[in-house]
Amino acid sequence: MRILFSGRPAYGHLYPLLPLAVAARDAGHQVTLATGAAFVPRLTALGFATHEVGISVGEAETEATRRHPDGAVIDVMLTMFADILPRRTLADLEPLLAAERPDLVIYEMSDVGAAGAARRAGIPAVSVTIGRSLPVDIRTHAAAGFEWIWNGDVPDEPMLGDACLDTWPPGLADPNTGSVPHRFPLRPVPWSPPAPPWRSPGSPLVYLTLGTVVFGATEVFRAALDGLAQLPVRVVVAVGPGDPAALGPLPDRMEVWRFVPQDQVLRHADLVVHHGGSGTTLGAAAHGLPQLVLPQGADQFANAEALTTQGSGLALLGDDVQPDVVAACARTLLGEPVHRATAQVLRDQIAAMPSPTDVLPTLEAFATA
Known part of the structure; x- marks a missing residue:
């Protein structure tokens, strides 16, 4: 054919x-x-x-x-x-x-x-x-x-x-x-360009990205980073086409990349904080991971609503994206088993497709x- x-x-x-x-x-x-x-x-x-x-x-x-x-x-x-x-x-x-x-x-x-x-x-x-x-x-x-x-x-x-x-x-x-x-x-099924094997910096691990379209939302990035800095976690940040230097100084337990082999990172992650793009939403779901969604436009709001309704994620909109609120939501998603259990339902559904x-x-x- x-x-x-x-x-x-x-x-x-x-x-x-x-x-x-x-x-x-x-x-x-x-x-x-x-x-x-x-x-x-x-x-x-x-x-x-x-x-x-x-x-x-x-x-x-x-x-x-x-x-x-x-x-x-x-x-x-x-x-x-x-x-x-x-x-x-x-x-x-x-x-x-x-x-x-x-x-x-x-x-x-x-x-x-x-x-x-x-x-x-x-x-x-x-x-x-x-x-x-x-x-x-x-x-x-x-x-x-x-x-x-x-x-x-x-x-x-x-x-x-x-x-x-x-x-x-x-x-x-x-x-x-x-x-x-x-x-x-x-x-x-995820796809990314061929890349060397990725090594996890340790756990608990949070993966943070705003994708390849709204990567310029520096204030959102900073609020998320400042919130995650309050927790005893390691953070991998992907800024896509953005400039890593724009995020300013970060603790040693946070590392910033332009692009990462996302599927490899997700295999080691405990929580995904992201914009609600469909690729990241489905990628995290395929690995049974809880998600904190910070939607910025397009259908990201619909994806955030779908995740919160299903029970495997939380969402923060607009002025609610503040460091203390991000920290509280991330602490909940990392600590309460119900979100992970619900996320694993999605993982099993995707595996059956x-x-x-x-x-x-x-x-x-x-x-x-």
Whole structure:
């Protein structure tokens, strides 16, 4: 089978596709990747046939803000994800699909232009959940904006389309994926670039990150660090594209990295303090770890709510992110067994989901149906 994977050139958008792409390649399928310029060399170095398609989220945000200098956040976001990004993806992908004629297109849910290009080419397409679906009120508001992508026949979930690979376990389920006609569970498997083995600095260990988008929230980082400094724990901090020096001086038992092999760190962690990005949320859940979520935007608030409702985490919003409050929450999550026990329920649910290799026969059947 010939499979084309398409994703925006960003860590949290593209990397969730790679475990499935690797599994498909290892199973003998012909795999092609399509993404923006910044990630083409990285994927080529991994041995994938990779094509430059579309532009970055940052470029789209610049253009959308230019169009709506005083507009509401929702108008800027819809302009980005229902207009600028999909138009560029569709324009670049249409000739590639015509030339390669894949049997299946797999796209991360924000790259909906790939679904539009696949529909025009008569090729089945499957989305991969990399976050939460649109809330009902926003989806209603946005429906008209997605019509051109879907040639007027907009699915109930305009970003998930007619089929999706759903990476959310039952305990954190996105209630809206149930309306997708073809929903295939897929175990969220971590992926990061090859790295040397990571050595834990000791325990108890807290892993702190704000991901690769809101990494510039230095005040949030400092509040979390000052709070964790009150506890007898070691802390590993990942600042992503941020500057480690911006955090200022830290105790010896705290170490700061730009990037870490997150899955290796999570194997040794006792608590994860983070922004609520889906990759970190699911990664921590897969290891049965309690989580303290400090959401900053997008669907991070929905992820925080899902974790607190399920019982394996706590969340702090806005002005509540203060050192003493962080310390109190971290002390609770480290000390009370109920949160860890509930987190281990999520771990077991994720372990029971089909792996990328397991789901390939289902995708083959869908592509040929």
